[in-house]
Amino acid sequence: MGISRRKFIGCLGALALGQAAGVPGTAKGAAGKEFSGWPDSLGVLHDITKCIGCRQCESACHRVNNLPAPETAFDDLSVLDQKRRTDADVFTVVNRFDSDRPVFVKTQCNHCLEPACASACFVKAFEKTPEGAVVYDESLCVGCRYCMVACPFNIPAYEYHKALDPRVTKCTLCHPLLKEGKRPGCVDACPAGALISGKRDELIAYAWQRIQTFPERYVSHVYGEHEMGGTSWLYLSGQPFSRMGMREDLGTKSAPELTAGPLSAVPIVVGLWPVLLTGVYAISKRKEKIAAQEKQAAVEQAVVQSRKQAQDQLETLRKKWEQEKQSAINFEVKKALEEAAAKDPEPSQTKEDE
């Protein structure tokens, strides 16, 4: 991958690299599609080994962003005794970590290539701009704070004490200044050369060159090159990053990759569930109908049968009755004949009968 040196705006002096640039963070889509971020987007390299903890960057940040002055002045370094994080009106903080000698680390939004906050936002209030900055649009924000849940670096803060118009706040990478071709406020203010701005690709190459040139000074890791799919802020350090509260277990998968699975299951449910459920309904309905038909058939048969039975019974009764009637007639006839026969020849016999 070649490196374009146009529009180079950082204070990146010694860029005499002959080797290929580090692979920028890439994010894979569901179908294996790869996205390598906006071309020539900008970033900042923070060389932790050079930071002296003067808090000039914090001061500049407040000035550029018109943030309210903090309770303790920026030249009061006692605040470094406690660990701080970004807050509603503090976009960047410097923390001190003590090992054999004090180490200072600046923290602010890392401006992910595939921002978790933007992926999580259900009103598109966050945008990854072509310049590299991740910016927030207050006019859309509902205030659900899912961005804060999603951010792996715990950066966005919320104005919890505003009743009517609370905002999410975070570093903007001085997006308006970047668009004017200027450097972010903190980079401009750094007296120690611990912050370098420039094109992200070139910064990565420069960082690796530093590591190779001074292997005893740095750990062999450019933090932000691949973390969560890569970030626009990059870090060089003399000791493992996890010792300075920077998580090394975030993985290289970007936020949209993490949610692509469940998101693509959604339309499948819409396509198949109605078909399946209507099928179940049709089957249960049909079963009901067949059961009803069978019941009716059984009833009809029973009726036919009982009717036939009744008829048979009637028939036998009638036959029997007719038989009886016939025999009664026969009997009567016989009796009459006998009587007639008896009257003429032997009257004496009648007497005998009486």
Added chain:
Amino acid sequence: MTDNGGQTVRKLWTPFNVIVGIILAVGGVLTLMRFTQGIGAVTNLDNNNPWGVWIGFDLLCGVALAAGGYVTSAACYIFGLKRYHSAVRPAILTAFLGYALVVLALHYDVGRPWRLPYPIFVSQGTSSLLFEVGLCVFLYLTVLFIEFTPAAFEWLGLKKIRAVVVKLTLILTIFGVVLSTLHQSSLGALFMIAPSKLHPLWYSNYLPVYFFISSMFAGMSMVIFESTLAHRYLSRHMDDTHHRQAFGVAMGFAKAAAFVMVGYLSVKLVGIAIDGHWQYLTTGWGMWYLVEVIGCVALPAVLFAMGVREKNLKFVRWAAAWTVFGIVLNRLNISMIAFNYHLPSDQRYFPSIMEIGTSVFIVTLGIVIYRFVTTRMPVLHEHPDYPAH
């Protein structure tokens, strides 16, 4: 709760009314504080812990426990189990109230509640799972509302419009199941964006599946649990059909719930195996995980099974309450307890008394409305003019 059953004299100062009155008054004060001084004034939320009980309990548990609506109506109208008919209306009412209260609770939790329609009507952040949840909850609330209107129409005597809505029953039921599948599972998928914050025992690619399956037995248990309470306090509003079918409904749902719970446990087991997370089970978090999964899913499933075998309604009712507790524990674990597990204890979240008070206020509101509706509209009994269709 009023024990004047049937008499026209209605006492005002019953214990129920007094307690409810106090809760509603406190809720009113909290509401005022929330909307004049901001979220920070009433909650313990901070920049590291942006979601508390208002999301963990009111939203996640509220939606899970309102699943009885889609489960019961699907059983009756799609699977053709007519003997569940008398359970459909109370379940639909509970679901509708549940979702309505979820939306009400969201008005407290989000910073600018009047913008809640934004994701649907102004700027669609389609890459967000929360967009999916929002859209589905909005649509499902509408579906539930339409599904419940026949009861209101019968109460008001609007025969024609009632007949139209009744004709839509099947399609509404299918829509309801589709929308429920989507948002129940998406609520779980919300946390998939933060693998670095949720403890590995709870984080899984199966999170949406876990949430959907558990919503089924949550819904069934809630129907049983609710009917237990309704039989105790609202019995005089029930008709013979309801009384006659209630035992069968409880037993049927108990059987279904027990079996679904065993399926859920199976998928959970597969989830642990597929990610190779066995080693976490022996840690402190592992013990807590087992309390949830064995203590609050496996054991109540066994109690359900015993209740079904012995035809013992008491077992079934206790198992239902236990399962509901287990669901609440699961949702709180994922959203609060095992979330941000890596932070030092002084940065962890614990709800303020005012946050809990607001949640209690919202649940109480639900009970009051349920009681108002069931004592007036034909929910627990059939309207004499409209026998079962």
Added chain:
Amino acid sequence: MNTLFFTLHDFMVHTKGVTYLIMGGILVALPLFWWFLTERDDEN
């Protein structure tokens, strides 16, 4: 697709947006087709 996307996020916002519209269409089309399919079924 002519639109060029540089980030997976932008790509997903676009494709999921299209998908949601299709889903709405499916939900309308399926019941209508079912009705078309079964309209002449006689009641016996």
